Amino acid sequence: xxxxxxxxxxxxxxxxxxxxxxxxxxxxxxxxxxxxxxxxxxxxxxxxxxxxxxxxxxxxxxxxxxxxxxxxxxxxxxxxxxxxxxxxxxxxxxxxxxxxxxxxxxxxxxxxxxxxxxxxxxxxxxxxxxxxxxxxxxxxxxxxxxxxxxxxxxxxxxxxxxxxxxxxxxxxxxxxxxxxxxxxxxxxxxxxxxxxxxxxxxxxxxxxxxxxxxxxxxxx
Numbered sequence: 001x002x003x004x005x006x007x008x009x010x011x012x013x014x015x016x017x018x019x020x021x022x023x024x025x026x027x028x029x030x031x032x033x034x035x036x037x038x039x040x041x042x043x044x045x046x047x048x049x050x051x052x053x054x055x056x057x058x059x060x061x062x063x064x065x066x067x068x069x070x071x072x073x074x075x076x077x078x079x080x081x082x083x084x085x086x087x088x089x090x091x092x093x094x095x096x097x098x099x100x101x102x103x104x105x106x107x108x109x110x111x112x113x114x115x116x117x118x119x120x121x122x123x124x125x126x127x128x129x130x131x132x133x134x135x136x137x138x139x140x141x142x143x144x145x146x147x148x149x150x151x152x153x154x155x156x157x158x159x160x161x162x163x164x165x166x167x168x169x170x171x172x173x174x175x176x177x178x179x180x181x182x183x184x185x186x187x188x189x190x191x192x193x194x195x196x197x198x199x200x201x202x203x204x205x206x207x208x209x210x211x212x213x214x215x216x217x218x219x220x
Contacts, residue, residue, distance in 0.1 A: 037091040037194050045114040046188025052163040053145040056121060056186050063121055065166050065188060069100055069113045076109035076123055078102040085110050089195070112191060120187025120195070128180040133172050136182060144168060149199050153206035160199050167192045171202075173209075 048066030055062045061075040082104035088097060097119065101110030111121040125132070137159060141148065144161045151158040159170040167189045173181045185197055192198060196205075 037089045039091060039093050039194055041093050043094045043097070043194070044190065045117075045119050046191065047165055048117050050164050050166070052166050053143070054161060054163050054166045054168045054186060055143075056123060056168070056184055057139075057143070058123075063118060063186070065118060065120075065186060067118045069111055069116055069118055072111055072118050072121060073100065073102075073109070076121075078109075079104050079107055081105075082108070088112065112187070120185065120191045122183060122185040124181065124183045126181050127178055128172075128182045130180065133180055133182055136184065137170060140168070140170065140184075151199055151202040151206050153210050155209045155212075156202075156206055158199070158202040158206075160197075160202070162189065165189050167197065169197050171197075 046065050050065075052065075055064045056076075057063070058075055063072045063075050079102070082102040085101045085103055085108070086099050088099050096114060098113045099110060100113055102108060103110070105126070107123070107125050109121070109123045111118045113119060140159075140161070144163075146161045146163050148159045148161050150160075155174045157172045161168040165188055167187065169183075169185045169192065171183045171185075175181055185192065185195075187195075187197075189198075
């Protein structure tokens with residue numbers, strides 16, 4: 001699976017030129033970086049019967065943890081010129097899980113699935129604007145009951161909502177010349193932690209990202 005990566009680790013390969021304001025194109029972006037994880041042999045799935053306010057939505061429909069994967073793929077319907085994704089992150093050991101989804105470069109949806117149920121789902125949009133980001137954040141902030149935890153840097157911003165044993169995340173990464181890469185993700189907290197989708201990991205990524213761009217701006 002070319003899993004959607006909302007971590008600033010995806011930007012660590014950014015190069016820089018001799019000019020303080022000139023950043024080279026990133027050699028990898030949050031949608032094509034290869035994710036490597038370390039997991040136990042068996043991973044307990046989320047409590048699929050636990051109902052929270054956390055969900056992903058699109059065009060009036062929604063996806064929750066525990067929904068059937070076919071239903072989720074009807075909500076996040078495959079876009080034009082998309083290819084199928086089905087590979088779990090490298091290092092994932094529990095073969096009871098599978099991956100299903102699609103990606104066309106501009107957007108994509110993928111889910112980690114247990115017993116045909118969505119355990120963790122992600123959707124990304126590339127080349128987005130600040131207006132689009134604020135629309136997404138506003139929509140979810142009005143729809144979800146918990147107050148979000150925010151992590152804000154100069155190049156990366158995160159919003160986390162935790163309720164019960166589930167977590168919802170929005171991540172926005174400002175790329176040098178390509179606008180914003182926005183990822184939304186929903187899943188059981190344990191699975192979200194495995195993929196580093198939590199405030200602690202986000203703050204480390206924020207610090208790394210800020211340092212990258214500070215270093216790039218220094219005169220050579």
